[in-house]
Amino acid sequence: MKGPDPARRTAAPGWGGNRDVTRYLCAAAYLERAYGRSLVKEVAAEPHLGVAAAPACDVPVVLRHAYHANMRRHGRDIVLASLLLFLLVFYLWVGRPGVSLSLFVLAWVTVFSFELATKYGAPMQSLRPDRFDPAAAPEPISLGVAVRLREIGEYAEGNVTTYSGYSPFAGYGTDRDAWSLAFDVTSPSRPGVEPQDFDVVDLYSHVAGRLATLGLPCLEIEERVFVDGAAVREDRRFLPDPLGRPVTAITPGTMDALKRAPEEKARPYLGVHSTGWGGELVTSLFVRFVRSDSSLVVEAAPTVLFPLRDRYRVVDTLMPGPHPLEVLLLAANTLVPTVFELMASPWRAIAGFAPDSWMYFRVRAQDKLITRLRRFDYGARQAVRRNAADDSHQRYFQEADSGMVLKAIEKRVLGAIVEFAEAHGIHTDELVQRQEMIINHGIIASHGASVHASSVASGENSSVSSKILRAIPRVKMD
Known part of the structure; x- marks a missing residue:
């Protein structure tokens, strides 16, 4: 693995x-x-x-x-x-x-x-x-x-984004509906089996490996850390010289340390990008895993970078x-x-x-x-x-392509998490249910919604009964 x-x-x-x-x-x-x-x-x-x-x-x-x-x-x-x-x-x-x-x-x-x-x-x-x-x-x-x-050019080759304001993903386009879920990693897959402990770094690697096999146009996979620009002044990992620029890259060891010990103002993500329409449409999903003693939280933030405005193509x-x-x-x-x-x-x-x-x-x-x-x-x-960039898709099929790419990436990410959990003897039934809900029924938890152990909620302060979940037919996952 x-x-x-x-x-x-x-x-x-x-x-x-x-x-x-x-x-x-x-x-x-x-x-x-x-x-x-x-x-x-x-x-x-x-x-x-x-x-x-x-x-x-x-x-x-x-x-x-x-x-x-x-x-x-x-x-x-x-x-x-x-x-x-x-x-x-x-x-x-x-x-x-x-x-x-x-x-x-x-x-x-x-x-x-x-x-x-x-x-x-x-x-x-x-x-x-x-x-x-x-x-x-x-x-x-x-x-x-x-x-x-020359310094600016080095940022394109690095793995650090120092952002200002609300969204850390601003350069990657418009934020779509983010979702998150949590599941118990101490529940055994079957009686008599002891769930194996795991390093969250291995989970990142496994998910990245499974994503690399997706047949999407111009698929790119990277690891990137997003740092709050207002909180970086005293952090020599990201700002060696207070009168200089933030660093363009950190070492894999520092990246792995941030995965294992989450911080509020410096957060690592696995970024997956698919580029189409002559490089003008970029669909991305940023995935982050937070491991505690008893649970794993999965956070996903989709973005879409729309094509350029028509007036920029006058040449x-x-x-x-x-x-x-x-x-x-x-x-x-x-x-x-x-x-x-x-x-x-x-x-x-x-x-x-x-x-x-x-x-x-x-x-x-x-x-x-x-x-x-x-x-x-x-x-x-x-x-x-x-x-x-424009404020929306300019063609019907651009929107269709973005939706297809996000669904394919989300499905592969969730499927890879299920595989990883099963390989470590962790109970996955609840995780599979939530995977089916997110992928097949388009339910994304955001804006005050929550995803719990036996329910998926969509929309502000909403909830879904576990009976409804049981009534939804199970589908086969690849």
Whole structure:
């Protein structure tokens, strides 16, 4: 009943090797100013924060494009700010409205040319499906940026997530209905048989081994610990340097110790991921086992990372060159926005000289919180991949696939627990009943519901009689 070896257990997911999500988000950095700035400010320019998971996305590559996109905008803003200065001089002091009008036209041409180059210039064309090469991403703008991007890239290869806020699984998408159950591990499978003691680490390994045989698309299995970013400051296992970042990975020995001795603020999970639809749909189940002297609690948290919003796929609709009618429409659509771009250009031009959003002052304030108040939340603030995801499935079959994957994984997990219990002489009838209820009848215990030794409850403060359980026909399990 040996599970996967340590290298297999801690291997970083490959997410199917698809690169479409990465190039879509690279394109979004050029097309949306707010998105590009947020990537730099809230991820790349944060020297103390952990990094949330970004399934099927190469975050450092996206950040390199984000820096380049911001540099392009800064160059345009400098030109617009200069034109605004001359426009005001000639209109208010020199009294030459004709020259001022010419300067406004020049500003409009600048905005129009920038938008045209953004859609059809070399950066965007390099992100087309047949030309995209992650290795050809723009070089970091400085040595400091290069170091931070390298640190960020290491999180994708690690097994630690330092989170902020409510949900530890934020990077993996939307939380679905979680469920949990508990059963007695001291009850013998039959009279005269003494239940065998077991190490919960062996249970993790057995379940992982059984999951590895599932024939699901791009199946990935990992062990990951989720750490509360607000409680990590004094814990040198996860934060060796209070003025640095949380660690990207822990050793298998530390992971196993957390399984055997559960902690409130650092919790290990067995993560199972299935990637489909070109890497855009990621369905996951995080499973945790808590062993006490007399019982075993099984906790399961499903998540679904939905496909990207449609506007992020615009790069696939762009031709190698613009149609004349599209050029005319773009010229007309940039006329009014030029006024607002001109008005905002002075501040943007000044702020653009600090591409990391005045990182020096922000880091000084954070260092004071860490060293003087001894309080700081090291958890990731932004999930690069999830923030660009839609709020729901976009196709009927995407929802069907997510449901199928979750049911298959849940069934295999519960079946593996039953096998493990039977092999150790533990009574499993109650466990099998609950397995059938969860898988075949779709009952998930959550929001105040409970799963007891002789009943399964679903919904807020609800209950199900044990007589109903006995009336449900038993089905064969594989």
